[in-house]
């Protein structure tokens with residue numbers, strides 16, 4: 001059973017078996033990933049691309065193999081299109097800066113949606129502020145699905161880029177990203193897809209999607225923190241300037257003029273988190289050897305079970321009821337403050353998230369201060385869903 005591979009899950013919290021339902025925030029790591037990172041630190045650590053010696057060559061090779069593992073996993077055309085960053089946030093900031101620098105002028109427009117994580121709003125706002133450009137917002141409806149007619153009407157001659165979540169971290173909605181991309185491309189506009197909540201749950205084929213940029217974080221796909229991916233079509237990556245300057249990203253440095261290195265190094269200034277990248281590749285290998293198809297089928301079944309159990313709890317309101325969804329459930333219970341509910345669940349050994357989930361516009365949409373969020377992963381079980389639902393009933397009783 002997959003669960004056995006995750007040591008963190010075996011512990012007791014306040015004397016109760018841990019029920020970890022905060023996977024949208026970060027996932028736990030399988031032993032295979034922990035072993036890979038340990039091995040790197042114990043035997044192989046050396047800075048990449050900088051030494052002729054044995055250890056450096058070994059870690060450089062593992063790092064470039066990691067890039068190819070990610071290329072293969074997301075079906076990128078070229079390994080140079082895979083750039084290692086610090087995470088989804090780092091990737092979005094890089095594109096907002098570099099793309100904005102090259103292509104956005106005063107009066108231009110950027111389209112995002114009302115359900116974006118702050119990481120896919122604020123970097124665009126910063127860039128728009130710098131360039132005196134404008135942010136336009138695709139609204140979502142009461143079930144938590146994007147209003148596609150409104151989206152079509154947002155385009156103008158001034159639209160420069162669309163940035164959209166593949167899956168909402170609050171509503172759980174799987175957005176029709178392929179259609180969103182087709183519509184944008186019909187206007188000649190590129191699309192960045194924020195895959196932070198998708199990469200670990202659904203097949204991502206960047207060529208089939210035809211997205212221009214795709215970003216995600218390692219720690220949400222059972223890999224380490226501090227590592228993430230920025231996929232970009234090479235035609236864009238050649239055109240846009242680097243986000244950061246430093247070692248490794250240069251070809252020739254002169255005080256008069258500096259030239260940049262080839263892709264992907266142009267976007268990997270300084271010492272990258274190479275141990276993180278190798279750890280991330282190990283997480284992807286783990287998923288693949290476990291069988292991603294089987295994982296997805298299991299998660300689908302678990303999600304349906306959890307949804308049906310949650311819907312049967314009187315007084316529980318779920319925010320985000322799209323049929324196209326994953327096992328992320330944001331809800332409120334009978335007017336009980338989400339923080340109180342979260343604290344009481346914690347004492348039962350149940351880890352959930354409470355608050356705005358870095359999506360304040362979603363909270364504004366529903367006119368709530370925050371919600372409780374339970375987010376499931378491949379190692380969760382129906383028994384845990386039962387413990388969770390019993391916990392919610394207890395919380396209700398304590399407040400009645």
Ligand code: PMP
Pocket residue numbers: 024025086087088089090117119120165167168169194196197217358
């Ligand atoms: N986008 C979405 C949809 C997310 O859920 C998150 C993380 N909660 C992020 C972006 C940012 O990810 P990170 O903090 O790992 O950079």
